[in-house]
Amino acid sequence: xxxxxxxxxxxxxxxxxxxxVLDSSAEVLRTLGITxxxxxxxxxxxxxxxxxxxxxxxxxxxxxxxxxxITEADMANVEKVREEAAEAEVLFGVGGGRPIDVAKYTAHxxxxxxxxxxxxxxxxxxxxxxxxxxxxxxxxSLGARVPAAVLADTSLISSAPRRxxxxxxxxxxxxxxxxxxxxxxxRIKGExxxxxxxxxxxxxxxxxxxxRDLIRDMQPEGVKVLMEAIILSGTSMAVAGSSRxxxxxxxxxxxxxxxxxxxxxxxxxQCGLSSILTAYLQGADWRGxxxxxxxxxxPVKAVELGVDEELFLKAVxxxxxxxxxxxxxxxxxxxLKAARRAARAxxxxxx
Numbered sequence: 001x002x003x004x005x006x007x008x009x010x011x012x013x014x015x016x017x018x019x020x021v022l023d024s025s026a027e028v029l030r031t032l033g034i035t036x037x038x039x040x041x042x043x044x045x046x047x048x049x050x051x052x053x054x055x056x057x058x059x060x061x062x063x064x065x066x067x068x069x070i071t072e073a074d075m076a077n078v079e080k081v082r083e084e085a086a087e088a089e090v091l092f093g094v095g096g097g098r099p100i101d102v103a104k105y106t107a108h109x110x111x112x113x114x115x116x117x118x119x120x121x122x123x124x125x126x127x128x129x130x131x132x133x134x135x136x137x138x139x140x141s142l143g144a145r146v147p148a149a150v151l152a153d154t155s156l157i158s159s160a161p162r163r164x165x166x167x168x169x170x171x172x173x174x175x176x177x178x179x180x181x182x183x184x185x186x187r188i189k190g191e192x193x194x195x196x197x198x199x200x201x202x203x204x205x206x207x208x209x210x211x212r213d214l215i216r217d218m219q220p221e222g223v224k225v226l227m228e229a230i231i232l233s234g235t236s237m238a239v240a241g242s243s244r245x246x247x248x249x250x251x252x253x254x255x256x257x258x259x260x261x262x263x264x265x266x267x268x269x270q271c272g273l274s275s276i277l278t279a280y281l282q283g284a285d286w287r288g289x290x291x292x293x294x295x296x297x298x299p300v301k302a303v304e305l306g307v308d309e310e311l312f313l314k315a316v317x318x319x320x321x322x323x324x325x326x327x328x329x330x331x332x333x334x335x336l337k338a339a340r341r342a343a344r345a346x347x348x349x350x351x
Contacts, residue, residue: 112145260314313340
C-alpha cells in the first residue's frame with residue numbers, strides 16, 4: 001500500500017513573530033474578518049502564560065472570549081472543547097503541543113478558523129494541518145485545520161525551558177532524513193513526491209544548520225529563526241496534504257519508542273536522535289546531523305533520553321509497523337544485528 005496523493009490545502013495567511021505580538025490579537029481577528037466569539041484552548045500552565053492575556057486583549061477589542069482548559073490531547077478533551085466552543089467563530093490554541101493539537105482538530109470538526117499561539121518552539125506542529133491526538137489509547141496523526149494565523153511572541157518562547165526549544169530544532173533538522181525517505185518511496189514504490197513541499201521542508205532544516213550558534217544560544221533572535229523554520233516545516237506539510245515531508249523513519253522510531261516507554265519522551269529529541277541512525281542507513285551525512293544536535297545541546301546518545309540499548313533497538317526493529325503504508329529506509333523491518341551495528345557506528349551506543 002502507498003500513501004495517497006496530495007490534495008489542495010489552504011495555507012496560513014498571517015504570521016506574526018516578535019515581541020508583544022499577542023497585543024495584536026483583536027486586530028488579527030479583524031484582519032481575518034472574524035467578528036464573533038473566540039474560544040481560547042489552553043492547559044492550566046499556558047492559561048497563565050498567555051491565555052488570560054489574549055482574553056483580555058480580545059475583550060478590550062470588543063470580542064467575547066472564553067478560556068477552555070484541556071488536560072490531554074485525546075478525544076475526550078476534543079469532545080469537551082467541541083461542546084464548550086459550539087458558538088465560537090474561532091479557536092486559539094495556546095501551548096505546548098496538547099492545546100494546539102486539540103484546538104486545531106476541534107476547529108476542523110467545527111469548520112471554523114484556528115489561530116496558533118506557541119508558548120514554546122518544541123515541535124513543528126505549530127503551523128501544520130496535522131494533529132497528534134490519542135485515539136483509543138494510541139497516538140494518531142489526524143488531518144486538522146491549518147492555522148489561519150500564527151502569533152509567536154519571541155520573548156515568551158525564549159523564556160520557555162531551553163530543552164523544549166532545542167527539541168523543536170531537533171525535530172526540524174530531522175526533515176532531512178524524512179525527505180530522503182520520501183524520495184526513496186518514490187523510487188521503490190512509485191509514491192508521488194511534491195517537490196515544492198520537499199524543498200520547503202529541507203529549507204527549514206538548512207536554515208537551522210546555517211544558524212547553529214543562534215539556535216544554541218536560544219535568545220529572541222535565535223527563537224525568531226527557529227519559529228520561521230517551524231512555520232516553513234508546517235507549511236511543507238500543508239502543501240503536501242500530509243506529514244510526509246517532515247516525517248519519515250525517524251518519526252516512526254520516535255512513535256515506536258513512545259509505545260514502549262512507560263512515559264513518552266520529548267518528540268523532537270527522539271526524532272533528532274533517530275535521524276542520526278536513519279541518515280546512516282540512508283548513506284546520508286549522519287555526522288553533520290549529529291554535530292549540529294551536539295552543538296545546540298540536543299541528545300546524541302540514547303542514554304541522554306533515558307533509553308537503554310535493548311529498548312532503543314526494539315523500537316527500531318518494530319518501527320516499520322507503526323505506519324505500514326509509509327515506506328522508509330526501514331522497509332519491511334531491519335534486523336536486530338543491522339540496528340545494533342548502525343546505533344554503535346553512529347555513537348548512539350558505545351561499541
